[in-house]
Amino acid sequence: MGLRTPICNVCLRSGILCQGCENKLKEGRISELDIKISRTLFEIAQKRRGLEKINFKHAISTSGLIVLMVGKGEIRFAVGVGGKVVRELENQLQTKIRLIEEGAQTRKLAQDILTPAKVLGVNVLYSEGKEEHRVRVPRPHLKRLPANVKGIQALLTKLTNKNITVVFE
Numbered sequence: 824m825g826l827r828t829p830i831c832n833v834c835l836r837s838g839i840l841c842q843g844c845e846n847k848l849k850e851g852r853i854s855e856l857d858i859k860i861s862r863t864l865f866e867i868a869q870k871r872r873g874l875e876k877i878n879f880k881h882a883i884s885t886s887g888l889i890v891l892m893v894g895k896g897e898i899r900f901a902v903g904v905g906g907k908v909v910r911e912l913e914n915q916l917q918t919k920i921r922l923i924e925e926g927a928q929t930r931k932l933a934q935d936i937l938t939p940a941k942v943l944g945v946n947v948l949y950s951e952g953k954e955e956h957r958v959r960v961p962r963p964h965l966k967r968l969p970a971n972v973k974g975i976q977a978l979l980t981k982l983t984n985k986n987i988t989v990v991f992e
């Protein structure tokens with residue numbers, strides 16, 4: 824099994840899009856960012872081991888940060904030995920990269936994205952019939968966040984379909 828991405832193997836190798844993948848793009852099932860990341864992963868996979876084991880699902884981004892979703896248990900392959908794969912990705916894309924796993928709970932998702940800032944916990948509050956999920960981070964870790972708070976909140980909200988705020992304490 825080789826690297827799996829939102830575009831097919833033919834498109835990964837050819838550098839152009841087949842009709843099937845073109846349709847996926849037009850219908851919004853995949854994004855230009857997904858395609859760009861797929862091609863970059865494919866390129867890196869030619870020289871580094873580990874990526875042939877991953878199933879890259881999709882990517883979302885905010886200013887200065889791209890989050891890649893991979894299959895369950897696959898983060899370590901995408902990070903690579905000593906972080907080499909993810910560092911190469913960051914160099915090529917000129918942005919910070921964080922990896923998350925499909926199906927992860929909110930707390931793990933938040934921790935994987937906010938790293939190296941620490942997530943103390945996620946509290947659920949109810950007000951006026953609405954749920955608010957508060958990701959709690961120690962105040963001194965504010966400067967360790969990989970992107971601005973607003974951007975991170977937007978990413979987490981999109982990924983979980985929950986109303987998420989990051990709070991510092």
Ligand SMILES: [Zn+2]
Nearest residue numbers: 831834841844
């Ligand atoms: Zn294709």
